[in-house]
């Protein structure tokens with residue numbers, strides 16, 4: 001997919017997610033977020049730049065870790081995600097975060113240098129993740145660390161069929177490179193190409209739990225990479241898509257709803273001194 005189109009699909013697809021992202025994903029992503037923050041090892045007074053901050057699930061924990069004398073600059077391509085994160089920060093009285101709507105690949109080097117960079121579950125959506133990492137490296141001080149997380153291997157993510165199911169009904173793949181960074185050695189190579197050193201990575205398993213069919217479909221289709229396409233389908237096509245997706249995850253349904261396996265890779269590296 002052409003890069004400009006991919007950015008539009010992401011921007012407006014994630015706009016649709018903002019209102020219900022926390023309800024559908026906060027609990028599911030918790031193991032990944034906790035591990036991302038642990039590997040980032042943020043310290044009081046540090047300054048942090050975050051790419052693809054979404055509604056701020058990682059941002060607010062980062063803000064707490066750096067404390068009142070530290071700062072977090074949280075960025076995302078989606079206006080609605082940024083607006084939601086800003087509202088939540090105000091409601092929680094968090095004063096050490098500033099938000100900016102910006103494409104991760106447009107983050108510009110300024111005189112300011114951050115101690116750390118974060119990107120939780122965002123890189124897979126960028127047209128040029130290696131380029132975004134290299135840009136991120138340029139806004140960090142020498143020795144500054146970057147910590148990212150991505151979804152893991154396709155075969156370890158029980159919900160992965162949602163992409164081919166939607167792709168079969170549109171003209172171009174909605175998220176062609178989604179699982180590329182989760183394969184063995186891929187993040188390692190991406191960090192190396194972007195000029196980082198001291199690479200470390202961990203792979204963790206997780207379970208996405210949904211109460212029922214409605215919940216599972218809402219989480220998959222109402223916001224995010226496939227949302228723009230799904231939103232344009234007529235009612236009959238949406239019903240077919242839901243049915244195919246539910247058939248693809250049927251084996252993970254039990255008495256208490258769905259427990260769909262997932263995998264995350266969390267990696268950290270630093271800018272050479």
Ligand SMILES: C[S@@+](CC[C@H](N)C(=O)[O-])C[C@H]1O[C@@H](n2cnc3c(N)ncnc32)[C@H](O)[C@@H]1O
Pocket residue numbers: 007010011014015029051052053054055056057058075076077078081102103104105119120121122125126127
């Ligand atoms: C799965 S959400 C992750 C949000 C948050 N980091 C979290 O872990 O909850 C993916 C986010 O990536 C953002 N995104 C997608 N493409 C982007 C781009 N090119 N530049 C910046 N953000 C982007 C989306 O708007 C969305 O908020």
